[in-house]
Every structure is written in structure tokens, then in C-alpha cells.
Amino acid sequence: AQSVAQPEDQVNVAEGNPLTVKCTYSVSGNPYLFWYVQYPNRGLQFLLKYITGDNLVKGSYGFEAEFNKSQTSFHLKKPSALVSDSALYFCAVRDGGPSNTGKLIFGQGTTLQVKP
Amino acid sequence: DGGITQSPKYLFRKEGQNVTLSCEQNLNHDAMYWYRQDPGQGLRLIYYSQIVNDFQKGDIAEGYSVSREKKESFPLTVTSAQKNPTAFYLCASSPGTEAFFGQGTRLTVV
Numbered sequence: 001a002q003s004v005a006q007p008e009d010q011v012n013v014a015e016g017n018p019l020t021v022k023c024t025y026s027v028s029g030n031p032y033l034f035w036y037v038q039y040p041n042r043g044l045q046f047l048l049k050y051i052t053g054d055n056l057v058k059g060s061y062g063f064e065a066e067f068n069k070s071q072t073s074f075h076l077k078k079p080s081a082l083v084s085d086s087a088l089y090f091c092a093v094r095d096g097g098p099s100n101t102g103k104l105i106f107g108q109g110t111t112l113q114v115k116p
Numbered sequence: 117d118g119g120i121t122q123s124p125k126y127l128f129r130k131e132g133q134n135v136t137l138s139c140e141q142n143l144n145h146d147a148m149y150w151y152r153q154d155p156g157q158g159l160r161l162i163y164y165s166q167i168v169n170d171f172q173k174g175d176i177a178e179g180y181s182v183s184r185e186k187k188e189s190f191p192l193t194v195t196s197a198q199k200n201p202t203a204f205y206l207c208a209s210s211p212g213t214e215a216f217f218g219q220g221t222r223l224t225v226v
Binding site for chain 2: 034
């Protein structure tokens with residue numbers, strides 16, 4: 001079965017400092033991995049994805065994520081946080097292998113709080 | 117203007133009523149999804165459809181029903197059998213990899 005874990009309910013960082021939001025996953029085939037951001041009372045906005053290729057993926061708004069197959073992780077990172085990055089972040093996975101059911105499974109979400 | 121449109125933005129339901137949430141997309145995507153979001157519980161999959169006239173139950177399908185008669189439309193009906201329907205409902209569509217989301221419908225039981 002597919003699953004995603006975001007071990008931190010909240011991450012607090014100071015503006016200008018690097019940030020990391022953690023995600024680990026479990027799929028039976030090759031993983032397709034995604035990060036989304038949600039602002040209050042809004043839908044989810046796509047940030048970046050890993051399908052295949054380079055383990056370091058660059059996305060919108062200066063975010064990047066590192067795919068680590070051995071640790072089954074896909075942590076979201078940004079070198080310098082902004083107050084405007086404060087939001088709810090979701091990691092998601094779908095099985096890209098032969099058993100692909102089309103289901104997209106989300107983690108519980110991590111609230112990022114960037115303080116001035 | 118391309119995208120996914122959910123309506124209404126806010127919806128109030130009386131006990132025992134069925135209500136239908138609309139989701140329309142003009143992105144020509146085959147796959148569409150419905151998720152429910154509750155505080156602290158992330159997104160849970162209700163139903164999904166990979167092609168017209170076909171759909172599958174997600175993790176929390178009880179008390180919900182869907183139809184997929186057109187590629188553009190994937191309406192969700194919250195029936196009276198759903199005992200705790202107050203939540204934020206999100207519709208999404210996908211061309212095969214990432215999903216794109218509508219702005220959500222907040223349903224409240226009054």
C-alpha cells in the first residue's frame with residue numbers, strides 16, 4: 001500500500017535561514033513524488049515533482065527537494081526562508097509502476113511558520 | 117481561462133439533506149479526484165476517476181457518491197448517510213503525473 005509520512009506538524013524558522021520540511025514515503029513500484037502548498041481557505045498549489053532523473057528537483061518560489069531512494073525520503077528545502085513562505089505544506093506520492101492505480105496519496109501536512 | 121472550478125465556495129446543509137458539489141475542468145485531463153480535508157488530518161481520498169464513465173472508491177467513500185458522465189465534470193454528492201459531512205472539499209484533475217486543484221468548497225451542517 002502507498003503511504004506518506006510528514007513527521008513534523010510544525011516547522012519554525014527565522015526569515016533568511018534555510019528551511020527543511022521532511023517527507024518519507026512507501027510505494028510498491030517506482031514513486032512519483034510531489035510537494036504542494038496551501039494558503040488558508042484555498043486549494044493546493046503545485047510546487048515541484050520527482051518522476052525520474054536527477055535526485056535534486058527545483059520548483060516554484062525557490063523551493064527544491066531531494067529524492068533519496070535508500071532512505072525513501074523526499075525532503076523539501078529552501079536556502080533562505082521568507083515570511084511569505086508561511087503556509088501548510090503537503091507531500092504526496094503515487095505509484096508510477098505497473099501496479100499504478102492512479103491514486104494520489106497525501107501526507108498529513110506540515111505547517112511552516114517563518115518569523116521576521 | 118483554464119483551470120478547475122468548484123462551486124459553490126460555501127455550502128450549508130440541513131440534517132438529512134443530500135447536497136451536490138460541482139467540479140468542472142477545462143484542462144482536458146482524464147483523471148479527476150475528490151478529497152476531504154479536516155483540520156489536522158490532511159487530505160483523504162473520497163473517490164477518483166481515471167476515465168469517463170468509470171470511478172473507484174477512495175479511502176473514505178461511505179456516505180458519498182459520484183458520477184463521471186463527461187470528461188469535464190466530476191460532481192460529488194454528500195448523502196444523508198454521511199454522518200459528519202462538515203469539512204473542506206477539494207477537487208483535482210491530473211494529466212497523468214501531478215494534480216491540479218480547485219479552490220475548494222466548505223460544507224457546513226446546520
